[in-house]
Every structure is written in structure tokens, then in C-alpha cells.
Amino acid sequence: MRGIISLVCGIIFGFGLTVASMTNPEKVLGFLNIFGAWDPSLAFVMAGAILITSPMLYLQKHKVKPWFADNFSLPTFKEIDKNLIVGATLFGIGWGLIGLCPGPAIASLALLNINSIIFLISMISAFFIVQVIRR
Amino acid sequence: MTIINFTPIEAFLGGLIIGFSVVLFYIANGRIAGISGIVNNSIFSNVNRFDNILFVIGLVIGPMLYKIIINPEINFNISNSIPLLIAAGFLVGVGTKIGSGCTSGHGICGISRFSKRSIVATLIFMISAILTVFIKGLL
Numbered sequence: 001m002r003g004i005i006s007l008v009c010g011i012i013f014g015f016g017l018t019v020a021s022m023t024n025p026e027k028v029l030g031f032l033n034i035f036g037a038w039d040p041s042l043a044f045v046m047a048g049a050i051l052i053t054s055p056m057l058y059l060q061k062h063k064v065k066p067w068f069a070d071n072f073s074l075p076t077f078k079e080i081d082k083n084l085i086v087g088a089t090l091f092g093i094g095w096g097l098i099g100l101c102p103g104p105a106i107a108s109l110a111l112l113n114i115n116s117i118i119f120l121i122s123m124i125s126a127f128f129i130v131q132v133i134r135r
Numbered sequence: 136m137t138i139i140n141f142t143p144i145e146a147f148l149g150g151l152i153i154g155f156s157v158v159l160f161y162i163a164n165g166r167i168a169g170i171s172g173i174v175n176n177s178i179f180s181n182v183n184r185f186d187n188i189l190f191v192i193g194l195v196i197g198p199m200l201y202k203i204i205i206n207p208e209i210n211f212n213i214s215n216s217i218p219l220l221i222a223a224g225f226l227v228g229v230g231t232k233i234g235s236g237c238t239s240g241h242g243i244c245g246i247s248r249f250s251k252r253s254i255v256a257t258l259i260f261m262i263s264a265i266l267t268v269f270i271k272g273l274l
Contacts, residue, residue, distance in 0.1 A: 001163075002163075002164050002183075002186050003185055003186055003189050004189075005159065005160065005163040005164050005186075006160070006164065006185075006186040006187070006189040006190040006193065007189040007190065007192065007193045007196075008159070008193065009156045009157075009159050009160040009163075009164075009168060009190060009193065010156075010189065010190035010191060010192060010193020010194040010195075010196070010197065011193040011194075011196045011197045011200060012152060012153075012155060012156035012159070012193075012197065013152075013153055013156040013157075013168065013170075013190075013193070013194055013197060013239075014193060014194040014195065014196065014197020014198050014200075015152060015197040015198070015200055015201055016149045016150070016151075016152030016153035016154075016155075016156060016197070017149065017153065017197065017198070018149070018197060018198040018201040018209060019145055019148055019149035019152055019201065019205075020145055020146045020148070020149020020150060020152075020153070021142060021145060021146070021149070021210065022146075022149065023198060023209065023211065024209075024210045024211050024212060025211070025212060025213045025214070026210070026212035026213075027140070027210075029268060030139065030140055032264045032265050032267075032268040033268050033269075033272070034136075034265055034269075035265075035269050035272075036137075036268075036269075036272060037137045037138075037139040038136055038137065038138055038139070039138070039139055039140040039141055040138065040141055040143075041140070041141055041142050041143065041145075041146035042146065043146075044143050044146035044147045044150060045146045045147070045149055045150040045153065046150060046242060046243065046246075047147065047150060048146070048147040048148065048149065048150020048151040048153070048154060049150040049151070049153045049154035049157065049243045050150075050154065050243060050246055050247050051150075051151070051154065052150075052151055052154025052155055052157070052158055053154045053157045053158055053161075053243060053244065053247035054247045055158070056157075056158060056161050056244075056247050056248060057247060057248050057249060059161070059162065060248065064162075065165075066161070066162060066163060066164060066165030066166075067162060067163045067164075068163050068164055068165075069163075069164050069165035069166070070165075071165060072161070072165040072166075073165055073166050073167070074167065074248075075167070075235070075250070075252070077235075077252070078251065078252065079252070080251065080252055080255050083233045083234065083235070084234050084235065084252055084255065084256055085234075085255075085259060086230075086233060086234070087229075087230045087231065087232070087233035087234020087235065087256075088230065088234045088241070088255075088256040088257075088259035088260040088263065089230070089259055089260070089263045090226045090229055090230030090233075090234070090263075091226065091227055091229075091230025091231050091234055091237060091260045091263075092230070092259065092260035092261065092262065092263025092264040092265075092266075092267065093226050093230070093263055093264070093267045094222070094223040094224065094225070094226025094227035094228075094230055095223075095227060095238075095260065095263075095264045095267075096263065096264035096265065096266070096267025096268045096271070097214075097219055097222060097223035097226070097267060097271070098213065098214055098219060098220060098223035098224075099213070099214075100213070100223065100224075100227070101170075101171075101227060101231075101237050101238045101239075102170040102171040102174060102227065102231060102237045102238075102239075103170040103194065103237070103238065103239050105224075105227070106170065106174065106191055106194045106195060107194050107195060107197060107198050108198070108211060109195045110195045110196070110197070110198035110199045110202070111198065111209060111211050113211055113213060115213045115214065115215065115220055116211075116213055118217060118220045118221060118224070119213075119220045119221075119223060119224035119227075120224065121224070122220065122221045122222075122223075122224030122225045122228065123224040123225070123227050123228035124174070124178070124228065125224075125225070125228065126224070126225045126226075126227070126228025126229045126232065127174070127175055127178065127179075127228050127232055128178075129229070130228070130229055130232045130233060131179055131232075
């Protein structure tokens, strides 16, 4: 059952990204271009999503069990450390250079665009390199 | 300030749909729908690997479904510069891995849980991305 839910959630997520045009890097760059010709759409995506997801906090506080798992798996680490700050900064630079973040990058595989595939290969290579260095 | 290409209704609707996916993943499987983490764990972790791979596959099916039932044309305009694509992909990969999250994990899930780490991360990557676009515009 967990597998079916995962697949369905992935489909809904990818569908939502497409409805919002967030699979389009130009649209994302338009949002980030606050000091130029600005497209505020991405803020509305975040607002719509958070409006639905904010009751999650309530579920978490009341420790309701998930339907198909023994418990909620949530990040336990709470410190704001150097990794978080450096990581978020680097991610922001990469995001701003092209306008793709991991969700839309994967979803755009559906469009078979060679440029987004190059981006993805580079992104996944980076995962491997960090993984190896950490060991 | 000039506003262009603003599509508030589609954006908000898409956001609601994404939010629904995040909530379902949470109440059914007890997990946070952070895409960078899901992709990472589908490669490097044996825990829930099958679920993670299925989520990633679903993420690709989503836009295909949109093409079939709503509109066969999906706008996709991306830079043609290979070095820029490689550099950006690399930075996004390193950044989300050491920063433990991206727009979905920190930006949507984390903020909804009022996670201090996620709020800080989201502010930082937003500012860093906005500055990157600004500086790139000057060059």
C-alpha cells in the first residue's frame, strides 16, 4: 500500500507542478527577478501549498499515527549549522542560474528536453561526489 | 516594479494540488515529501527505497498526465548554455545534499511544520537565488 501511495503522491505532485507552470524554468526565473520584470506566480504556488499543508503541524502535535506506517519519520536535527547555511546558499545560486530545482528537474524528464537531462546528470553526480567525500 | 506573465489562479491551484500530495504522503506514509531527499535516498538508502523510486516515477508521470488530459503543450524554456546547465545542476546537487533539502522539503514541508531550520534555509536560498538572477542580469 505504501508503494501505491508513493506513486500516487508523486503523480499528484508532478501534476500540480505542471498546472502551476513551475516545470518551466523561465517562470521560476521570472519570480526570482524581483528587481526586474517580476512574475509573482511562484509565491502563489507556495501560498496554496502551505495553506493545505499547515494542518500537518496539528497532526504532528497530536501524534496521530500514519495510515500505513508505524510512525512519522521527521527530521530530528534542530540546529542551524554551517552545512544548512552553506548548502542553502549554494542551492540558491544553482537555482538562480537556470531556474530548476530538484522537483521540476525530475518532472521535466516527461518533456525529454536534453538540457534538463544535462542538468539532472550534473545534479545526481554532485549527490555521488558529496556522498563519497562524506565517507 | 513591472509585473509580467503573472498567472495567480493557475499558480494557486497548482500549489493546492502540490499541498494535497504532501499531506497525503504525510498522513498515509508518515513522510515528508522533500524531493531532493527522496531522490537521494532512492539512490543511497535501503530504507523505503521502493517507495522513493515509485515517487520519482510518479513525478515524471504527473506532467505526462497533464499533457493527456489538460493541454498537450507544456511551456519549457531553459538556457542553452551547457557549462551553465552543468554548473547549476552541480550546485543544486551539492547544496540540497549538504543543506538537507530544497524548495519542497524546506520551502513547503518545513515551513508548514514551523521548522526553524527550514525557515532559515528557505530565506537563505531565496535571497541567494534572487541575488544570482540580479547579478547575472548585470553581466
